[in-house]
Amino acid sequence: MADLLLHSAAAVVTMDGPTGPDGGSGMLDGGWVAVDGDRIAAVGGPGDPRPDAREAVDLTGHVVLPGLVSAHQHSMDYLLRASTARPADFPGWLFGVYYRGVAAMTPDDARLAATLSAFASQRAGVTTVCDNWGVAGGAAPGHVLDCADATLDAYRQAGGRVVLARMLGDTLPPALAEAAAAHGVDPSGLVAPAGRVLGELRALMDRFPAGGRVVVCPAPELPEMASPGLRPAVVELARSRRVPLCTHLAASPPS
Known part of the structure; x- marks a missing residue:
């Protein structure tokens, strides 16, 4: 179980270039980010199963991007x-x-x-x-x-x-x-x-x-x-x- 789940963001911007089999742009529409302690545990798109978390934050209308x-x-x-x-x-x-x-x-x-x-x-x-x-x-x-x-x-x-x-x-x-x-x-x-x-x-x-x-x-x-x-x-x-x-x-x- 993750400590924190940030989900439903308008876009999640990833650091590792294109994502997915179609070679996307590195942006996940409606994606989510799971955090354990001070580390990012997983990142997924809207079709990926979301992990359970102790706290979940709905970020509809927001963008999650790397620092x-x-x-x-x-x-x-x-x-x-x-x-x-x-x-x-x-x-x-x-x-x-x-x-x-x-x-x-x-x-x-x-x-x-x-x-x-x-x-x-x-x-x-x-x-x-x-x-x-x-x-x-x-x-x-x-x-x-x-x-x-x-x-x-x-x-x-x-x-x-x-x-x-x-x-x-x-x-x-x-x-x-x-x-x-x-x-x-x-x-x-x-x-x-x-x-x-x-x-x-x-x-x-x-x-x-x-x-x-x-x-x-x-x-x-x-x-x-x-x-x-x-x-x-x-x-x-x-x-x-x-x-x-x-x-x-x-x-x-x-x-």
Whole structure:
């Protein structure tokens, strides 16, 4: 007996391509989904016998579809939507709004941002998120870790699957350093020594390894923000831990 039966949906969208002997579209009109615990036990069409269930929900007029995936977002941006700043260009927003904003956030702010971001995603049908996360790598180590802990705890409580891509860097190209200073941001606060970066990252990855509902992976904020020593180290760390590696490609002007 299934725990839950969702039935009579206008359409059930499946993940495994065409269904049935006629090579259908992957949509079952009037279909049903049986759930046991936290797993989908079976999916069927209107002509398939429905299993018994402890609870049945009639979804006539509704569509049942797999959870969507957000491959790249920034939970810390969520609170910055309230900013009244209207910068004239991207560097103005990046340094004058984003970096100044996240660097000032407290652990409570980080928790609130992650909670709101998670719930907004789930409301939109997004059940898996890759959150490219950071609060300015050169901030005090205790502050960075406290904000990371608050964010991860919020995700544990909110549900859904999360890959926390911990943004990092140990060097800042001159053009970016100049842009940061021009917008009132101390360039040294955006990066940290490679040893500290790797130590903080490994500690988080030990606590949230591959296979869990919440996973931590490395994310050089930009390829050019990782030194020749740090870059291969984070690549090898991602490979050895069997997690993704994230970054922002083609985000900087040619040097």
